[in-house]
Amino acid sequence: MAERYALGIDFGTESGRALLVNVETGEEVATYVHPYPHGVLDTALPDGTPLEHDWALQDPNDWIEILTVTVPQVMRAAGAAPEQVIGIGVDFTSCTVLPVKQDGTPLCNLPQFKSRPHAWPKLWKHHAAQPEADRITQAIRQRGETILERYGGKMSSEWIFPKIWQVLDEDEEIYDAADRFIEGGDWIVEQLCGQEARSSCMAGYKGMWDKEEGFPSPELLKSLHPKLENIVGTKLSKTILPLGSKAGELTAKMAELMGLKAGTAVAVAIIDAHSAVPGSGVTEPGKMLMVMGTSTCHMLLSEKKMKVDGMCGCVRDGILPGFYGYEAGQPATGDIFAWFVENCVPYPVYEEANNRGVSVHYVLEERAARLAPGQSGLIALDWWNGNRSVLVDAELSGLMLGMTLTTRPEEMYLALIEATAFGTRKIIEAFAGSGIPITELFACGGLAERNKLLLRVYANVTGLPIRIAQSPQTCALGAAILGTVAAGKAAGGYDTPQEAAARMARLKDEAYAPDATAHQAYTDLYQEYTQLHDYFGRGTNDVMKRLRKMRG
């Protein structure tokens, strides 16, 4: 019998990727990455129309190009026949939202709207809806509603309601012309199978939907703007499908464009970071997955629905069906280290890296690895891009303390790694304090792949063992896993993501066990981190906000 394959299609910020996986063994048979031709539109539209500060858009036609370019490439590379592919899964950045006509046509594809910024998809990192986000937070609080408790207490400018309201605020004609607003991931699934199947993951984490409590009330929405009162059920679908569901079957048209078989099962979309959970084989409560790249997402399954300080979201069926999926995050980790290497590393380190043919990161890591906890005399707060968990405050900024005339670059580099580890420990303690203990850490993503020192520090700071996902593309693998579940056992797939992940996802042999002495030293340092964290983060001294305001 021929091998059975699943396709995971991963839509990132700068590029998209197809991954063809053996359903039986999890072997990653072929993968292909293709950059979006228009990348991120953050200064102008393709026709030159300028964009304001904090805007970030994408072109939906680029997403289609991912489907038509990357899928044929992996099929060809694997020598796979269309009928060998039993299911397709999609993971996508979120909340990336676009206004469409009833038939799914993006407004930006209509000639009359192509120069109107609000007709284009707003990418997850479009931050220009901050005023709307703040006003929604305020409105919810004034009404005494508890809806934000599931989201750490604050509406994020990245989420769907602020982004939609910004359209209405700034270009009402576009708002009126939009028959629907839809997540990019849901839109791609709709393109694949010809019908909308709104993802519980995206609706839950970014759309204020809750399986038990439903949607934001018309009263709340009306208090924002009369036109928003009935948006749920008109411009936003009320039909939410849990992850692991089948969204539909591949249309003949798309099958032809992608070189696949019409009727192939298509899974409900999942957010990219969340997809790494099944992709790393993490399918039980008590295990936290850290998706580590420029930023870190912390994912956790639980049977309990609790209020946890500063978590970004708690969604039933949000990561795997049957569990509450919790998300927390640090908005800069790899980004801080990259900033440091770009801005703070002196010539001799570059020279050494060049002479040895290694990266600057490598030299710093090698030197920093020789330092014991506390030996640098430094401590930092990891808020270069604000704080997304526990404090949920984007206006916080970085701090480093303890420098002397003998402080060396590798000491500062280590202090930054330690600071991000302390930030993760804060998140773990917030969950534990809410009755959701975490006993084991898992890591995936580029940073976890590359930086052994980082993982050692994280293990020593948290006192928890860390295992690393085997796959370097856990998001795409997670999507493929959901594709096998959409297909179902009868079609050669699986009945649950747990079952599929157990067969298809695996961990590396290497593991990082905490060292007791180092953990004790880091626990002392963590007390210092906590005192600074609370002093600068909880309003005793709002100097970071005042400096931000002065900076203008």
Added chain:
Amino acid sequence: MAERYALGIDFGTESGRALLVNVETGEEVATYVHPYPHGVLDTALPDGTPLEHDWALQDPNDWIEILTVTVPQVMRAAGAAPEQVIGIGVDFTSCTVLPVKQDGTPLCNLPQFKSRPHAWPKLWKHHAAQPEADRITQAIRQRGETILERYGGKMSSEWIFPKIWQVLDEDEEIYDAADRFIEGGDWIVEQLCGQEARSSCMAGYKGMWDKEEGFPSPELLKSLHPKLENIVGTKLSKTILPLGSKAGELTAKMAELMGLKAGTAVAVAIIDAHSAVPGSGVTEPGKMLMVMGTSTCHMLLSEKKMKVDGMCGCVRDGILPGFYGYEAGQPATGDIFAWFVENCVPYPVYEEANNRGVSVHYVLEERAARLAPGQSGLIALDWWNGNRSVLVDAELSGLMLGMTLTTRPEEMYLALIEATAFGTRKIIEAFAGSGIPITELFACGGLAERNKLLLRVYANVTGLPIRIAQSPQTCALGAAILGTVAAGKAAGGYDTPQEAAARMARLKDEAYAPDATAHQAYTDLYQEYTQLHDYFGRGTNDVMKRLRKMRG
């Protein structure tokens, strides 16, 4: 009539300098610098005997070499005849102290002691007597004595009593063998004119002597160690001469070695930094001189004797006769910028500097000069080498706050400059708060010569105009000025340092006037600095000390 000259001989940390100055016009006719052959002995004695951490010694024979090398050089360069030199002044680092036999022979020159570290001169920056300094502070407080009020409340490990006590503590045989302990500057003057003439400047700032209150009491000294009870009057001379006095006349032997005339007037020695006050022409109350190099000394004359928080010393006749001379200081300014350039400046800045043939400092300064106050979004505490004034705490360390992913090196560089300026403003406000207002700033030293941005920031932060000394060697010039006063009017010199400085010292035409808008912005930032300064510096959060302890 032939020109009349004065010689200023400046003994620094790494080298010595002779300066020949026209007495009438202040013209600097010739100068010559010679490095100490043995430099600073901080890891081993010349014979290889290892030194412990925090030690810093010098070789007194190096000092003699300065006299015999640099003076003939300037005489030759100027084509000056010995009889044209009417007076010699000496400035010296302090407290640099050595044990000598009755005839002035340094113990380290005796074969039996040459491998004994305590037989060698302890340089000003020898910090290994910290335990003794702490115990003296404690003893003084326990006895309820007010002697430390003149010194900001704490005994410094750099001063004479801790250094002498360390000898007694650690090598009692050397202590016993020493007939006298003497400041390096006083020792050089003794070598020049064959008799000790203890300087009011060194005795006052570093030796706990006060013109009205005298010396530390035998009771206090006995409480430290029985052998110290009568040290004043036995191993330490009780005869103190005010600055501007004649110490004696050049001996025939030294005249021959230096190519000068026997009988030439020799002035009482002055501390190097203090010598910059007459050397910059600052001879009136209300004007603060900043001697800016690796660190900054703040010097101020006043008719009043007041208690000022954290000043390093208040000495009658300590800078100019007839005034109380106040000293305050920041233990790292240029050192912080040098640290930053060495450790924190990325490759592209080096590359630009190289391509343009300018220094890295220059590139950073040029970029930082384009930033308005507050535009960086950063604030720093300038404690890379502790805090010497106001807080008087060597265990404090540096802090920087406000970093984001867009923070650039020149912004951090500017924040460091601003932080040192805020530190100076703290010192100015401490004086004003004690009834000693400061209306004008003067600057001299390498940093003031080189860094225009720095002076602009200081003027804007303090709201005070800044003038710059004309001479690039104000310390040596100040010493020469005292040489003319030692000679006196009858011999073609002057009767007072004021009179001499008025003729011989001058200011550059360029001046830095504060900009009102920038001053207002900096006053807002200064409030932030003050809040952080007090939080980390006054015991609310002693994290810096705890980190230092962890570092070990």
